[in-house]
Amino acid sequence: MSDAPTSVASHPSIASTLLPDRITRYTRVLAWLVLITNIVIVATGGLVRLTGSGMGCETWPYCTEGSLVPTAPLGVHGLIEFGNRTLTGVLVVVALLAFLSVVRLWKTRPELPRLTLAVGIGIILQAVVGGVIVWLHLPPSLVGIHFFISAALVALGAAYVVRVYAAPGPRRLGVPTRYAILVHVTSAVLVVTVSIGILLTGSGPHAGDDEAARNGLDPIFWQHVHSWPAYVLFALSVLIFVGSLRMPKILRLPLWTGLLLAVELVQIVIGLWQARTGLPIALVNIHMVLAVCLVAAMTAVVLYLKAPLAVLTTDGGSTAGS
Numbered sequence: 271m272s273d274a275p276t277s278v279a280s281h282p283s284i285a286s287t288l289l290p291d292r293i294t295r296y297t298r299v300l301a302w303l304v305l306i307t308n309i310v311i312v313a314t315g316g317l318v319r320l321t322g323s324g325m326g327c328e329t330w331p332y333c334t335e336g337s338l339v340p341t342a343p344l345g346v347h348g349l350i351e352f353g354n355r356t357l358t359g360v361l362v363v364v365a366l367l368a369f370l371s372v373v374r375l376w377k378t379r380p381e382l383p384r385l386t387l388a389v390g391i392g393i394i395l396q397a398v399v400g401g402v403i404v405w406l407h408l409p410p411s412l413v414g415i416h417f418f419i420s421a422a423l424v425a426l427g428a429a430y431v432v433r434v435y436a437a438p439g440p441r442r443l444g445v446p447t448r449y450a451i452l453v454h455v456t457s458a459v460l461v462v463t464v465s466i467g468i469l470l471t472g473s474g475p476h477a478g479d480d481e482a483a484r485n486g487l488d489p490i491f492w493q494h495v496h497s498w499p500a501y502v503l504f505a506l507s508v509l510i511f512v513g514s515l516r517m518p519k520i521l522r523l524p525l526w527t528g529l530l531l532a533v534e535l536v537q538i539v540i541g542l543w544q545a546r547t548g549l550p551i552a553l554v555n556i557h558m559v560l561a562v563c564l565v566a567a568m569t570a571v572v573l574y575l576k577a578p579l580a581v582l583t584t585d586g587g588s589t590a591g592s
Contacts, residue, residue: 289370289371289373289374290371290372290374291374291375292375293372293375293379293434294371296371297368297371297372297434298434298435300364300367300368300371301368301427301430301431301434302431303364303368304364304365304368304386304389304427304430304431305424305427305428305430305431305566306427307357307360307361307364308361308389308393308420308423308424308427308562309424309427309559309562309563309566310357311354311357311358311361311420312417312420312424312558312559312562313555313558313559314353314354314357315354315416315417315420316554316555316558316559317350317354317551317555318350318351318354318478319413319476319477319478320476320551320554320555321346321347321350321551322347322477322478322479322480323346323347323348323350323351323478323479324351324403324404324408324477324478324479324482325347325351325404325407325408325478325479325481325482326340326344326345326346326347326348326349326350326351326352327340327344327348327351327352327355327404328344328404329404329405330355330400330401330404330405331355331401333348333351333352339352340352355400358393358396358397358400361393362390362393362394365386365389365390365393366390368386368389368430369383369386369387369390372386378438379433379438381433382430382433382434385426385429385430385433386430388426389423389426389427389430392419392422392423392426393423395419396416396419396420396423399412399415399416399419400416403416407479407481407482407483408477408478408479408482408483409482409483410472410473410477410482410483410484410485411472411485413472413478414468414469414471414472417468417471417558418464418465418468420562421464421561421562421565424562424563424565424566424569425565425566425569427566428565428566428567428569428570429569429573431570432569432570432573432574433573436573436577436578437577437578437581438578439578439579439581440578440579441576441577441578441579442576442577442578442579443575443576444517444518444520444521444575444576444577445517445518445521445523445575449510449513449517449575450575452506452509452510452513453510453571453572453575454572455506456503456506456507456510456568456571457568457571457572459499459502459503459506460503460564460565460568462499463496463499463500463503464561464564464565466492466495466496466499467496467561469485469487469492470487470489470492470493470495470496471558472484472485472487473485473486473487473488473489473492474489474549475549476549476551476554493545497541500537500538500541503534504531504534504535504538507527507530507531507534508531510527510530510571511524511527511528511530511531514526514527514528518577520577520581521574521575521577522574523571523574523575526567526570526571526574527571529567529570530564530567530568530571533560533563533564533567534564536560537557537560537561537564540553540556540557540560541557544557
């Protein structure tokens, strides 16, 4: 009998034993956690800014020169800022677990590990930008970029949720080209609306610290400028919602366009309310969170324009080219 050693390939690796090789409930739960945690950190980041706690921890990555955690003299501002920083660690862990849950699908579903990897890299980039912001004492331009990165991470999280639930296979546009163009125009107007909102925030009273600079724009005038694309966005959203009712049911577009429209309605009410009541902290924070919720809903609408070709053919839907 041969005494040759047993081939290493005949034994399952640790990765193949512990990591899933298909989409499971665990995968889907982690996908939702990726999205939810990236929305939650927008809320906590908003709380940092709106309570004047932006310099609650006066340096980075330490809270003070001699302490990683906040000290008593820093008071509640130190706790708020440190709490937001701590949540970043939670985001990294969630993104890592999400990546590990789909890493074995790299050959069959490459978009899934790539999306989780992009989220993880984005979180690290966000932390670095946050550190630079503290070092430079909250310059409004960098604070705006900080929020924009958060919105991009929420979009990636929403895309990951959509693709986790999607069937595999080549994807094709399942709606008429004119409808797809209308949706993309709507998404572009959303980007403009959010961008102007970031500029508006940089001109207002909530700088994150009493000594932080503002961008010098007239906040009253820019409130009106911000409202113009917002109302255009609402009108376009009504159109894409009505149009979605005629699209293939397999795409589930009425659900997501309806959600987009509902969030916009609430966002408009909150925006008008906060502008007429002196920008109270609670309303401004809700407005910030709803902004990234709009980004998430819009991302889902754009992605649901397409579906696997085999599914569209079976359902009798359009297979128009992208």
